[in-house]
Structure formats: structure tokens, C-alpha cells
Amino acid sequence: MLSTIDALVGRPSKEILDEISVSPEISAAVLGSDSTLGKLRAMVMAYEVADWPTSSKLARELGVPEDALPDIYEQSIKWAKHVTS
Numbered sequence: 572m573l574s575t576i577d578a579l580v581g582r583p584s585k586e587i588l589d590e591i592s593v594s595p596e597i598s599a600a601v602l603g604s605d606s607t608l609g610k611l612r613a614m615v616m617a618y619e620v621a622d623w624p625t626s627s628k629l630a631r632e633l634g635v636p637e638d639a640l641p642d643i644y645e646q647s648i649k650w651a652k653h654v655t656s
Contacts, residue, residue, distance in 0.1 A: 576601075607633065618644055 577584040588598045600608035614629035618640060630637045 615644070615647070 576587050580587055584601055588601060593601075596606065596608055599606055600612045603609060603613070610629050610633055614626050614633065614635070617623075617625035617629065626640065627637055630640060635643070
């Protein structure tokens with residue numbers, strides 16, 4: 572949910588992340604690091620915009636079965652709705 576905070580708040584992500592309490596790993600992932608968390612974020616972002624080549628490539632790199640992506644994505648949407656309602 573932090574991945575689009577810059578658009579929601581209208582300020583650069585780095586600036587916002589410096590002001591809130593998140594781990595360095597989360598902050599780096601949101602800012603696009605090449606870490607495992609950064610790749611997971613990039614995979615989800617690619618999946619959300621139907622960038623299938625990128626989401627497939629990252630899924631393979633991360634060891635995530637491509638055929639599991641639709642179910643994982645649906646579960647994450649349900650979880651996000653639950654925690655924000």
C-alpha cells in the first residue's frame with residue numbers, strides 16, 4: 572500500500588518515507604531497490620498494469636509459480652480491503 576503513496580500524497584516517496592516509521596528494507600523496496608522485497612514490489616506493480624513479460628520474469632527470479640499469481644493477487648486485494656475498511 573506504500574508503493575503509490577507519492578501519488579496519494581502528492582510528494583516524493585523518499586520524502587514521505589523519511590517522515591514515517593518503516594524499516595530500511597521496506598523503504599528501499601518502495602524506492603525500487605533490487606532486493607527481494609524490491610523485486611516483489613516490482614512484480615506486483617507489473618502484474619497490476621498487465622506487464623506480463625516483466626511479471627513473469629520477476630516471478631521466475633523469485634521462485635513464484637506464475638500460475639499462482641492470479642490467486643495471490645486476489646488474496647492481496649482482499650487483505651488490503653480488509654485492513655483499510
